Amino acid sequence: MTQTLLETDGLTVRFGGHVAVDHVSCAFHAGELTAIVGPNGAGKTTYFNLISGQIPATEGRVRLMGEDITRASVADRCRKGLGRAFQLTNLFPNLSVLENVRLVIQAHRNKGFSLFSMAASHTELTTEAMAVLERVKLDHLKDKNVSELSHGNQRKLEVAMLIALDPMVYMFDEPTAGMSADEAPVVLDLIAELKAERERTILLVEHKMDVIRTLADRIIVLHNGALAADGDPATVMASDVVQEAYMGKELTDV
Amino acid sequence: MLINILSGDKPRSVILTVLLLGILVALAFAPFLFPGVRSLETAARICIFIVLVASYDLLLGYGGIVSFAHTMFFGLGAYGVALASENMGRGWGSLAVGTVAGAVAAAVLALVIGLFSLRVRAIFFAMITLAVASAVAVLVSQLSGITGGEDGLNYSIPRELTPAFRLGEFLGVKINGKLLNYYLVFFASLALFLMLLRVVNSPFGRVLQAIRENDFRAEAIGYRVIYYRIAATCLSAAVAALAGSIFAIWLRYVGPDTTLSFEIMLDILLMVVIGGMGTMYGAVLGATIFVLAQNYLQNLMGAASEATTGLPLIPDLLNPDRWLLWLGVLFILSVYFFPTGIVGRLREGRRA
Numbered sequence: 001m002t003q004t005l006l007e008t009d010g011l012t013v014r015f016g017g018h019v020a021v022d023h024v025s026c027a028f029h030a031g032e033l034t035a036i037v038g039p040n041g042a043g044k045t046t047y048f049n050l051i052s053g054q055i056p057a058t059e060g061r062v063r064l065m066g067e068d069i070t071r072a073s074v075a076d077r078c079r080k081g082l083g084r085a086f087q088l089t090n091l092f093p094n095l096s097v098l099e100n101v102r103l104v105i106q107a108h109r110n111k112g113f114s115l116f117s118m119a120a121s122h123t124e125l126t127t128e129a130m131a132v133l134e135r136v137k138l139d140h141l142k143d144k145n146v147s148e149l150s151h152g153n154q155r156k157l158e159v160a161m162l163i164a165l166d167p168m169v170y171m172f173d174e175p176t177a178g179m180s181a182d183e184a185p186v187v188l189d190l191i192a193e194l195k196a197e198r199e200r201t202i203l204l205v206e207h208k209m210d211v212i213r214t215l216a217d218r219i220i221v222l223h224n225g226a227l228a229a230d231g232d233p234a235t236v237m238a239s240d241v242v243q244e245a246y247m248g249k250e251l252t253d254v
Numbered sequence: 255m256l257i258n259i260l261s262g263d264k265p266r267s268v269i270l271t272v273l274l275l276g277i278l279v280a281l282a283f284a285p286f287l288f289p290g291v292r293s294l295e296t297a298a299r300i301c302i303f304i305v306l307v308a309s310y311d312l313l314l315g316y317g318g319i320v321s322f323a324h325t326m327f328f329g330l331g332a333y334g335v336a337l338a339s340e341n342m343g344r345g346w347g348s349l350a351v352g353t354v355a356g357a358v359a360a361a362v363l364a365l366v367i368g369l370f371s372l373r374v375r376a377i378f379f380a381m382i383t384l385a386v387a388s389a390v391a392v393l394v395s396q397l398s399g400i401t402g403g404e405d406g407l408n409y410s411i412p413r414e415l416t417p418a419f420r421l422g423e424f425l426g427v428k429i430n431g432k433l434l435n436y437y438l439v440f441f442a443s444l445a446l447f448l449m450l451l452r453v454v455n456s457p458f459g460r461v462l463q464a465i466r467e468n469d470f471r472a473e474a475i476g477y478r479v480i481y482y483r484i485a486a487t488c489l490s491a492a493v494a495a496l497a498g499s500i501f502a503i504w505l506r507y508v509g510p511d512t513t514l515s516f517e518i519m520l521d522i523l524l525m526v527v528i529g530g531m532g533t534m535y536g537a538v539l540g541a542t543i544f545v546l547a548q549n550y551l552q553n554l555m556g557a558a559s560e561a562t563t564g565l566p567l568i569p570d571l572l573n574p575d576r577w578l579l580w581l582g583v584l585f586i587l588s589v590y591f592f593p594t595g596i597v598g599r600l601r602e603g604r605r606a
């Protein structure tokens with residue numbers, strides 16, 4: 001049996017009367033890429049928010065490598081190995097591309113409370129940040145302000161910042177949304193590379209069928225916040241619940 | 255080497271470099287370049303306000319935190335020196351004890367305010383600082399037995415720092431304790447400024463900027479935002495207190511009007527905005543221009559008013575009592591034409 005890295009246990013959140021995530025119990029294992037699908041408003045992003053801590057859970061538990069992190073702060077979860085890229089691009093707009101990634105590595109290396117050293121003298125942080133930028137093919141834009149980047153490049157930077165964190169659990173929320181056909185492969189190839197390393201677990205919210213088919217080891221389906229199906233891709237895609245509810249609309253071949 | 259002293263933060267504009275060098279030279283040789291009691295007062299005040307404004311900019315410009323308690327911290331440092339000198343007697347020891355006690359008290363008070371309010375929301379912090387600062391100002395004027403109330407305190411400092419301590423003459427300028435005192439102010443301010451410059455260019459400074467830009471994401475990549483905000487608040491408060499101590503050593507007097515008043519808080523805000531938020535060099539320009547205007551605009555206006563007697567309305571408008579009005583006009587114009595402050599404008603100019 002492979003190692004369980006992340007586990008949610010009856011995870012639930014209610015907004016007033018509306019149950020956005022409804023008792024979702026699921027375990028994610030090292031070396032596994034799990035696609036999370038479901039129609040708009042199914043609760044996929046909210047499920048991520050509960051796991052990474054942006055929204056407190058009403059009920060249920062989250063465990064990271066066996067440790068209960070249900071009450072931990074967002075920053076602490078991140079430091080324990082939970083990494084997240086956001087569906088809506090969420091960067092430091094008036095800082096340079098390099099600085100955005102450097103900040104992540106600096107956090108990871110615990111250098112944030114160094115008050116009297118020059119940031120520029122920490123060349124190892126810059127070197128590492130450049131290596132990450134090369135992986136997403138943004139190294140030539142390192143000195144640009146983030147606000148000057150195209151949407152596609154901002155999405156790439158979003159992914160770069162997650163990779164820079166080097167987490168045990170990668171959470172991608174529609175990483176290629178709004179990217180052009182020639183930009184998306186850079187990101188998808190990267191995810192495939194991460195998967196090939198087989199030490200971490202990857203959660204991927206994605207609508208595009210072909211992406212899921214090539215990358216996913218497993219699919220879970222959320223419907224009205226509840227877990228509607230969970231299994232290997234072939235079985236889940238063939239199942240009645242998916243065929244009836246989503247095949248026609250959400251899981252489209254692109 | 256020089257870059258290292260400036261922590262790698264180059265002025266990045268020729269005009270700015272010239273202006274900064276000009277101010278540095280003028281302040282360094284002020285006693286020789288501008289003899290006279292009044293100009294030395296002005297120079298010392300500029301030094302001290304540069305530090306005070308820079309420490310405020312660490313909070314506002316880098317951390318994106320609005321505080322109205324900066325003069326309170328300034329006052330804590332000043333009263334620290336005053337009370338120590340008053341109660342322990344004249345001496346270097348009193349100055350040291352007062353300075354350290356003021357800075358520690360400021361940092362602790364900032365920590366308490368931060369712990370209570372920064373957890374909630376930024377606006378809440380602004381409101382709490384306003385409330386605490388008002389409370390302290392009232393307290394200081396009420397406890398007249400200890401603080402001298404509205405009259406403030408006069409106290410003695412070591413003789414070596416007073417005009418009575420004479421060493422002779424150099425280049426036609428009397429070398430005395432007052433001059434030594436000025437250089438104490440100058441070098442202490444320079445050191446504090448360079449320290450702040452280092453802090454904003456350190457990894458910590460980068461985190462503050464990240465938090466200002468997007469605190470949500472800063473937290474999501476693993477920075478405990480609240481700790482950074484509190485640390486910035488404490489550091490800013492401690493440096494403000496140190497500036498206050500220097501001011502108290504220079505003036506040999508403290509009172510609510512010179513250190514605690516809300517008017518000074520507004521002055522600081524204006525200086526930050528005029529110079530340019532989020533750049534330490536902005537503090538230098540903002541403080542210099544503002545203090546000069548404060549000290550000489552009235553003279554200038556007095557002269558202009560007399561020169562225009564006979565004309566309708568104009569002498570009235572130029573009456574020295576209206577100087578604040580003109581300062582306001584200057585402020586509005588500068589915000590309108592230089593929304594990023596003078597430093598921001600100069601740096602843009604180069605890029606264009």
Ligand SMILES: Nc1ncnc2c1ncn2[C@@H]1O[C@H](COP(=O)(O)OP(=O)(O)OP(=O)(O)O)[C@@H](O)[C@H]1O
Pocket residue numbers: 015020038039040041042043044045046047087
């Ligand atoms: N903070 C919140 N307060 C109230 N309701 C919320 C909140 N966050 C999410 N919701 C609601 O929860 C439901 C699930 O939203 P969520 O964003 O998780 O969907 P999703 O599956 O990510 O959809 P999409 O595919 O469009 O990204 C929606 O009905 C949304 O309106």
Ligand SMILES: [Mg+2]
Pocket residue numbers: 044045046087173
């Ligand atoms: Mg979503």
